[in-house]
Amino acid sequence: MLSISPLLAWFFTLILVLLAGRAAARLVLARRGTAKHALSPAQRHRELAHAAMGFGMAVLLVPGLPRPPQPVSVVFFAGLAALAVLDWGRRLWATRHGGTTPDSCVPHGERTHLLDPHHAIVGVAMVVMLSRPTGDLAGRAATMPGMSMGGGGPNAIVLCFLAYVWVAALVLGYGMTRVLAAEGPVPLAAGVAGATSPRARSAAGDSGALLSSPATVYACELAMTVLTGLMLLN
Numbered sequence: 001m002l003s004i005s006p007l008l009a010w011f012f013t014l015i016l017v018l019l020a021g022r023a024a025a026r027l028v029l030a031r032r033g034t035a036k037h038a039l040s041p042a043q044r045h046r047e048l049a050h051a052a053m054g055f056g057m058a059v060l061l062v063p064g065l066p067r068p069p070q071p072v073s074v075v076f077f078a079g080l081a082a083l084a085v086l087d088w089g090r091r092l093w094a095t096r097h098g099g100t101t102p103d104s105c106v107p108h109g110e111r112t113h114l115l116d117p118h119h120a121i122v123g124v125a126m127v128v129m130l131s132r133p134t135g136d137l138a139g140r141a142a143t144m145p146g147m148s149m150g151g152g153g154p155n156a157i158v159l160c161f162l163a164y165v166w167v168a169a170l171v172l173g174y175g176m177t178r179v180l181a182a183e184g185p186v187p188l189a190a191g192v193a194g195a196t197s198p199r200a201r202s203a204a205g206d207s208g209a210l211l212s213s214p215a216t217v218y219a220c221e222l223a224m225t226v227l228t229g230l231m232l233l234n
Contacts, residue, residue: 006063009062009063010063012227013058013061013062016055016061016224016227017054017055017058019050019054019223020050020051020052020053020054020058021051022050022211022220023047023048023050023051023054023220024047025211026039026047026211026212027039027044027047027048029211030044042090042091045087046115046116046119049083049084049119050220052080053080056073056077057126057224057227057231060073060231061231070131073126074130074131077124077126077127077130078123078127080123081119081120081121081122081124082120084116084117084120084123085116085120087116088116088117088120091116115221118168118221118225121164122165122225124161125161125165125228125232126228128157128158129161132158158232161232162229162232165225165228165229165232166229168225169226169229172218172221172222172225173222176215176218176219179214179215179218180215
């Protein structure tokens with residue numbers, strides 16, 4: 001039986017807010033108009049989805065915060081899943097017809113379409129979790145300090161999503177270790193080398209390179225996937 005204390009709930013909330021903040025920071029840097037931080041439409045949509053998913057999940061965990069009505073939460077995460085499917089379909093269509101679909105989330109153009117269905121599946125998993133009569137996280141979270149598993153055990157659909165989430169976490173973790181082994185702190189070092197003073201190195205950079213580096217994105221995806229699995233266990 002899994003129980004989440006208020007302290008742990010705040011810790012998870014902080015992680016989700018930081019993940020959403022990373023995506024929001026990339027969007028802000030892109031709006032400044034510098035070529036270095038420019039985002040393609042697909043990348044912009046993905047960062048918007050990251051920010052929305054992070055803040056949306058955080059709202060469900062904050063102790064003492066009034067929860068949105070269950071139908072609102074279900075529609076919200078279903079919409080994010082639908083947008084991920086739409087983005088994935090558009091990227092596959094462009095690739096099949098000879099177009100280019102740059103993806104900063106995956107290094108060297110490998111597996112450029114895997115994160116889109118992953119986002120869609122995570123969104124559907126949140127919908128399934130919130131739709132369960134005995135597994136409504138929002139309803140149980142209001143009973144802090146403990147969020148314990150309800151009387152009904154997880155059904156087959158929830159178990160399938162749990163299996164997927166933990167397998168995806170292993171895959172993301174493996175991908176992150178490969179990126180770290182191959183590139184190390186290259187994005188950050190490149191940004192620092194391009195600055196002319198210590199203050200410029202810390203301000204200009206390169207925060208953008210660090211935020212958009214594959215290792216950072218893999219770490220964010222891994223953290224959000226693990227938190228999704230923990231929420232499903234509840």
